[in-house]
Amino acid sequence: MNQIVSRAAVGAARRIVSSFGVADPSEIDVEAWAYEQGAVVTNAPLRGASGRLVRRGGRGIIRVDSSITLEGQKRFCVAHELGHFLLHARREPIAACEPETMLFWYRARPDEPEANEFAAELLMPEDLFRSRCSRGPLTLEGIEALAADFRTTLTATAARYVEIGPHVCALVVSRAGQIHWFRAGGDFRFRLRSNRTPVGSVTCAADFFKRGVTGKQVDDVPATEWLEDGRIEPGWTLRELLVPMPSYGSALSLLWIVPGSALDRFEDDEP
Secondary structure, three states: OOOOOOHHHHHHHHHHHHHOOOOOHHHOOHHHHHHHOOEEEEEEOOOOOOEEEEEEOOEEEEEEEOOOOOHHHHHHHHHHHHHHHHHOOOOOOEEEEOHHHHOOOOOOOOHHHHHHHHHHHHHOOHHHHHHOOOOOOOOHHHHHHHHHHHOOOHHHHHHHHHHHOOOOEEEEEEEOOEEEEEEEOOOOOOOEOOOOOEOOOOOHHHHHHHHOOOOOEEEEEEHHHOEOOOOOOOOOEEEEEEEEEHHHOEEEEEEEOOOOOHHHHHHHHOO
């Protein structure tokens, strides 16, 4: 499932970033920006929710669960609720968002992906993010460095990288040994395996689900383990960069078509 971009969400985020003349990720102060838009951010215990928004007229209160300790998760929560405040609160004056709603693959309610798109553009503005993406080899360390610069979660950063980074790659989230959600970059021209199909047995994700390996991994794996495309020949590989997410019972696989590989050369030969 590729991202369906909401122009309203992206446009609203860009207007805020532009109004503050942001030139460096360190200048992205999401709580101050929320205040400027009329929403005060507070921290308090919340039961069953990561964030809650209450709006009355042009003012609002964004409450973040005080048990959230990770900066990237907290910032994304604030940005997500600010998205609701600016985009949806006139029809939904009260919004309570469970942890899962802030994951990119959550689409049970249509407003949630739009709030996530707003948060991604606000916290990782396209021009600023793109300028910091290395054109060297794609590495987990590079994604982690971007996450540190923008003070965002690794998942949100990897999803943003797939969308606007310089490499041909895709992001797959697996849960309980099955593909749960995927996002492919616009230049990723091969068909990924469908949702709800088992992850390939010769993959780093399989090491997590079947063998209990919980460390980050990088390996070249058979392309057919992740792709269902009749154009692929035996022996072709792609690089899988795996980040286990045990707390969600999930695994994040960043799939990269390595420059010069058979998959890459095949794309170059296509009309």
